[in-house]
Structures are given as C-alpha cells and as structure tokens.
Amino acid sequence: MSCQILTGSFVNEASTPKFVPITAQINQFRLWNLTRSGVTSQSKTGSLTSDRIVYAEFNPNLMSSGTALIKQQGTVVGILAPINNGICAINGFTLFDSSVYSQGATKSILSFVPGTTTVFTTSANHGYQVGDTVRMVDLTSAPQMGGLLMTVTATNGTNTFTTLFDSSNALTSTGSVYKVGNYQIQNSSLYYPQNRAIASISLANPMVVKTLVQQNYQIGDKVRFAIPTAFGMQDLNSPSTGLPVEFTVSAVNNAVGTQSVTFAETDSSAFTAFAWAVAASYPYGLPMMIPQGAGNLNNLPGVTPLPLPYANQNILGFATQNTGQRGILIGAGDGTNSATTGGLISSTVDAWMWEATTSSQTYY
Amino acid sequence: MAPPINCTSGTNGDNPTNISPLDCSKAVRLLRTANAQFIMDMIEGELKFGTAPVRTAFFGMGHTNLSADLDQMNGFINVANYSNNSNLLQAEWGSVRNIRFLLSSLGSITPNASALGADVYNIFLPGQESYDMVDLDGYSAQFIYAPPEIASPRLRLYQTAGWKMAQVFNITNTSWIVNLRCTLQVAL
Numbered sequence: 001m002s003c004q005i006l007t008g009s010f011v012n013e014a015s016t017p018k019f020v021p022i023t024a025q026i027n028q029f030r031l032w033n034l035t036r037s038g039v040t041s042q043s044k045t046g047s048l049t050s051d052r053i054v055y056a057e058f059n060p061n062l063m064s065s066g067t068a069l070i071k072q073q074g075t076v077v078g079i080l081a082p083i084n085n086g087i088c089a090i091n092g093f094t095l096f097d098s099s100v101y102s103q104g105a106t107k108s109i110l111s112f113v114p115g116t117t118t119v120f121t122t123s124a125n126h127g128y129q130v131g132d133t134v135r136m137v138d139l140t141s142a143p144q145m146g147g148l149l150m151t152v153t154a155t156n157g158t159n160t161f162t163t164l165f166d167s168s169n170a171l172t173s174t175g176s177v178y179k180v181g182n183y184q185i186q187n188s189s190l191y192y193p194q195n196r197a198i199a200s201i202s203l204a205n206p207m208v209v210k211t212l213v214q215q216n217y218q219i220g221d222k223v224r225f226a227i228p229t230a231f232g233m234q235d236l237n238s239p240s241t242g243l244p245v246e247f248t249v250s251a252v253n254n255a256v257g258t259q260s261v262t263f264a265e266t267d268s269s270a271f272t273a274f275a276w277a278v279a280a281s282y283p284y285g286l287p288m289m290i291p292q293g294a295g296n297l298n299n300l301p302g303v304t305p306l307p308l309p310y311a312n313q314n315i316l317g318f319a320t321q322n323t324g325q326r327g328i329l330i331g332a333g334d335g336t337n338s339a340t341t342g343g344l345i346s347s348t349v350d351a352w353m354w355e356a357t358t359s360s361q362t363y364y
Numbered sequence: 365m366a367p368p369i370n371c372t373s374g375t376n377g378d379n380p381t382n383i384s385p386l387d388c389s390k391a392v393r394l395l396r397t398a399n400a401q402f403i404m405d406m407i408e409g410e411l412k413f414g415t416a417p418v419r420t421a422f423f424g425m426g427h428t429n430l431s432a433d434l435d436q437m438n439g440f441i442n443v444a445n446y447s448n449n450s451n452l453l454q455a456e457w458g459s460v461r462n463i464r465f466l467l468s469s470l471g472s473i474t475p476n477a478s479a480l481g482a483d484v485y486n487i488f489l490p491g492q493e494s495y496d497m498v499d500l501d502g503y504s505a506q507f508i509y510a511p512p513e514i515a516s517p518r519l520r521l522y523q524t525a526g527w528k529m530a531q532v533f534n535i536t537n538t539s540w541i542v543n544l545r546c547t548l549q550v551a552l
Contacts, residue, residue, distance in 0.1 A: 137478070147477050
C-alpha cells in the first residue's frame with residue numbers, strides 16, 4: 001500500500017457537474033474555486049465574490065455521498081471576504097466506480113405534460129442537475145415509458161425536470177424515477193459506443209435523430225437501426241433479405257438537450273413518420289440506434305483512445321477497449337450551501353484547483 | 365453491441381415480459397434471417413422413455429435466476445430428457461425451440477431496468493463466428509498462485525494469488541448475435 005497526492009485543475013461548464021477521473025482509491029478530496037477567491041488562473045480573471053463556496057473537502061469514509069465540508073465566503077469588503085464554515089448537504093462530492101451499479105433515491109412522479117419533449121413533476125424536490133441520467137418506472141397510465149433511460153435537459157431547481165422523450169402519444173401518469181448516472185460517465189456498460197434509444201427522428205434531408213441519452217457518437221461512425229413496427233418508419237430497418245443497411249454519421253451535437261445525430265446521406269422526407277408507440281402497443285421492443293463501426297474519439301473524460309497502428313481505420317475502437325472509469329463527480333447548484341438549490345459548481349464559469357489523497361496497492 | 369430484443373409474449377405484465385417460447389422463436393428467426401449459423405447440431409430422437417429430440421440450436425447464455433422460469437415454459441426440455449447426453453456442457457439447463465440455455469451465476473443482469481422497475485435479464489444468443497477472441501500466443505487467462513515460500517521467502521508471512529491475461533473479445537458481426545431481454549415470472 002502506498003499513498004500519493006494527485007493534483008489537477010479545470011474550468012467548469014456553467015451549471016454542469018464535473019467528473020474528475022482518478023483510478024486510484026480516493027481517501028480525501030479537496031477543491032478550491034480560484035476565480036471566486038480572486039485568483040486569476042487558466043485564462044479566467046479572478047473575482048472575489050460574496051456568498052460563494054470557495055473551498056470544499058470530502059472524505060468518503062467519514063461523510064455521506066453527495067455532501068461536502070465547505071468554506072463559503074460572506075460579504076466582500078474591499079479585497080477580503082470573511083469565511084463561513086459548514087456543510088453542503090446536496091450536490092457535493094460523489095465517488096463513482098463504473099464496475100459498481102448504483103442508483104439514487106426513488107422519487108415519486110405526480111404527472112407529466114405530454115408533448116414533443118416531456119416535463120415531469122415530482123412530489124418533492126428531486127435534486128437533479130441538467131445532464132443527469134434518470135430512469136422512469138411504474139408509470140401506470142403510460143407504461144410505454146417505463147424502464148427508459150433519459151437525460152435531464154432542464155429543471156426548475158425543485159420539482160420539475162425535462163427530457164427529450166416525445167410523449168405526444170402518451171397519457172399523463174403517476175410513477176417513479178431515480179438517478180443512475182450523469183452524461184459524463186458511463187452507466188452499466190464498460191464498452192463503447194453503446195446502443196441508444198431514439199427520442200425522435202426528423203422527416204427531412206438530412207435526417208436528424210435525437211436520442212434519449214447523450215450518445216457520444218462521432219462523425220464517421222456507422223450505425224444500423226432497429227425500429228419496431230409500433231413506432232413507424234420501417235424504412236430504416238434492414239431488409240429481411242440482402243445486406244443490412246448501414247448509415248454513416250455526418251454530424252453530431254452532443255450538447256445536453258440537443259443530443260442529435262445527423263445523417264447527410266439520408267433523406268427521410270418521404271419516410272413514414274416516427275412516433276413513440278401508444279400504451280396499447282405495450283409491451284414492445286425499443287427503437288434503437290446500434291453502432292457497427294466507430295472512429296477513435298469519444299467525449300468521456302479520462303478515457304484515452306488506444307493508439308492506432310495505421311491511419312484511416314474503421315476500428316470500432318472502443319468496442320475492444322474497456323472504458324470503465326473511477327473518479328469523483330463534483331455536483332452543481334447555485335454555488336452556495338443552500339439546502340434546496342445549493343451545489344459546489346454554479347452558473348458561472350470558473351477556474352478550479354483540486355488535490356486528492358489516494359492510495360494504491362502494488363504487488364511485485 | 366448485440367441488438368437487444370425485448371420479450372413481449374410473456375404474461376407478467378412487465379416490459380420486457382418473462383421469457384416465452386414465442387420470444388425464443390422470434391430471436392431465432394432474427395438470427396436465421398441474418399444467416400447466422402447454429403452452434404449445436406440436432407440431437408436425434410431415440411427409443412428411450414421420457415426423452416425427446418433436440419433441435420439444432422443456438423446457445424442462450426443467461427443468469428441462473430432464469431432456471432425456474434425456464435422450467436415453467438411450455439415445451440422446455442431439461443437436459444435429463446435429452447435423447448443423448450454425450451455433448452452436454454456443465455452449465456446447460458435445457459432447451460426450448462432452437463435455443464439451448466447455458467446458465468451461470470455470473471450471467472448478465474441490468475438492475476431495476478424494466479418498465480415496472482424489475483431486474484432485466486440479458487440472454488445472449490451468439491451465432492457461429494459472431495464474435496472472436498484475439499490473444500497473444502500462450503498468454504490467455506492465467507491464475508497465478510505464489511505460496512509463502514515464494515511470495516515472502518524471508519519470514520513466509522503472506523501468499524499471493526492473482527490473474528493476468530492478454531486477450532480481447534470482439535463482436536465480428538452484430539447481426540449474428542442477439543441480446544434477448546426478459547424479466548422473471550417466478551419471483552426470487
């Protein structure tokens with residue numbers, strides 16, 4: 001057993017949790033907000049700011065997951081700010097290990113508003129962040145949505161959140177929802193790229209497909225489609241005879257809330273429309289996009305592509321590379337320790353510095 | 365990645381449903397339409413009481429929790445009822461339609477992923493040459509045990525055990541492998 005201290009830095013995305021990949025066991029983690037402490041770093045001008053968390057610490061053996069011991073600045077006077085000590089009870093630090101399945105607390109869904117995107121209302125504060133991956137279950141009047149993974153694309157900070165699911169054909173329902181991950185980290189599958197359930201498909205040239213969860217595909221990837229008959233648009237399925245039909249990805253927008261893949265070589269204008277099936281069709285298979293070949297790029301932090309021995313290869317690279325991850329997820333909220341809207345990262349884009357005390361076992 | 369197929373012909377009201385003979389037929393139809401080749405030859409019928417012939421088959425690899433549901437299925441033939449047991453694998457549980465099921469406690473489960481929040485069991489049905497394995501010569505999985513005399517020769521305080529391997533598996537044709545997803549009817 002040996003101990004080591006790792007250090008690093010990053011610039012956060014506004015209102016978005018940050019995943020820091022660390023393969024070793026994390027015994028303690030410290031985090032400093034340099035920008036809001038007045039320090040200019042990483043091209044971000046320092047700005048000493050009142051009422052902001054500027055230091056956070058986490059010990060996974062002694063503290064609850066999702067929390068942080070914090071120091072928050074009071075009102076700035078001149079070039080100094082007083083420091084208050086306390087705890088950030090929500091959207092603090094969470095250790096992540098992709099080899100271990102975990103899910104958050106089950107929240108009750110009171111209703112949703114059917115539409116081309118879907119706004120869900122929960123009975124209590126759900127605590128979800130934009131970019132979180134959630135799974136719906138037990139939707140009694142809308143069973144066709146049950147079991148689906150969806151990315152949270154917007155929240156009101158308390159009891160509503162939005163996903164790209166097209167529920168135009170659904171009836172509002174009660175049900176349950178729980179968090180299983182975040183768009184920056186793989187959930188349950190060690191290998192990449194994953195199959196993705198389809199949220200919607202345009203009737204246009206070029207054809208644009210939106211996915212319920214950010215797909216992380218790249219330009220040049222080859223995919224096939226599996227669309228059950230209840231969803232329409234059988235045009236995309238491979239025929240029963242002859243070679244299977246493959247589609248080449250020409251553009252990708254992986255931004256949370258967009259989650260689209262464009263196929264420049266496909267004109268879907270005259271296709272049968274795609275629509276999520278009605279409850280009467282339940283149970284059924286899911287409409288899927290299935291990767292067949294891939295380039296050598298991804299958006300997963302800390303997962304470095306294996307080097308290519310030759311150029312211009314269609315290698316389905318990550319299908320043979322274990323993309324399992326360990327690390328720590330830094331939560332996002334309003335940058336304070338508010339019990340309802342708090343979180344370490346806020347809506348501002350800041351420069352951060354971190355330090356992790358880790359241990360690793362080595363046999364020789 | 366193998367294309368996933370939800371079982372839909374079971375009766376437990378979930379999505380996917382519990383596994384049924386019709387779901388098995390649908391999965392086999394998909395594979396055969398893609399020209400996937402069966403893994404196992406047919407077992408011909410013989411004049412033995414209580415036995416039945418077994419069709420040419422794909423292997424269905426799943427979790428041991430599925431054993432009770434398989435036992436409940438119409439047309440299920442337990443390995444004890446095969447007309448010839450000369451080519452059985454230790455993990456084999458039985459057959460339905462054109463699938464012979466191999467069960468393991470390490471079989472794949474996706475927790476709480478069904479429409480009703482139940483565990484989803486993944487049954488992988490590979491056809492011939494749907495995946496391959498690449499390994500360095502003589503460097504496939506090795507279990508290495510070092511007794512105290514070797515691991516700590518001075519005081520012989522500890523021993524070590526571990527494994528290493530230099531091999532990788534790869535799906536060669538996704539049309540020739542299917543993931544049949546189901547839930548349980550017989551509660552654990």
